[in-house]
Amino acid sequence: MDTHLLLKTLRERHHFPQEEFQKFILLFQERFVPKNELLFQQDAVVKHLAFVLKGCLRQYHNTPEGTERTIFFAEEGWWCGEMDSFINRTPSTMSMQALEDCQLIYLNRENWEYATRTIPDYALYQIINRGHTVAKLKNMLSNMATETPDEKYRRIMKESPHWINRIPQYHIASYLGVTPETLSRIRKRNRHL
Structure with a gap:
């Protein structure tokens, strides 16, 4: 298993010594998730925290009207899962689906708790990363509440332009919270980007 991407991601938030990483990586298992397969499903308890080595997934929930609303895309170098369900052992309010064939490594609950208790640098990484995640989620919620669909599309084109060809x-x-037809009109209005 090629783990350099995980080490790079950990070191982006906190110095993670190689010897600690060697202990940490032994706690992971590999998993291949074929395109369109669900990693976890709404109303089930999430049992793993995954790291994406290769591929792209989407996290979504089903609205009361019965439509799917995508809220997150996870690509190479991203953690994915549903932390509330994973930590509290409660049913997830979301599902996660592979949009491509995906190569993941993951921690089960027991190994995650063990790593948090016995690998101080991982525990510190968790604290630092959680702060970054909360800040990012607050920013995302603010954007979703205040931006028009055109502004959201322009932000995607600025921050993640490769999504247009990948997803x-x-x-x-x-x-974006729009129909595919509306997205087509938005793309025409913003084709200069």
């Missing part, structure tokens, strides 16, 4: 347009439309 199916109907999932991007779902992420």
Whole structure:
């Protein structure tokens, strides 16, 4: 298993010594998730915290009206899961689906708790990363509440332009909270980007 991407990601938030990393990586298992397969499903307890080595996934929830609303895309170098369900052992309010064939490494709950208790640098990484995640989520919620669909699309084109060719347009439309037809009009209005 090629783990350099995990070490790089950990070191982006906190100095993670090689000897600590060697202990940490032994706690992971590998998993191949084929395109369209669900990693976890809404109303089930999430039992793993995964790290994406290769591929792209989407996290979504089903609205009361029965439509899917995409809220997050996880690509190489991203952690994915549903922390509330994973930590509290409660049913997830979301599902996660592979948009491509994905190569993941993951921690089960027992190994995650063990790493948090016995590998101080991982515990510190968790604290630092949690702070970054909360700040990012607050920013994302603010953007989703205040931006128009055109502004959201322009932000995607600035921050993640590769999504346009990597992720199916109907999932991007779902992420923006618009229909695929509306996304098509938005793309025409913003084709100069």
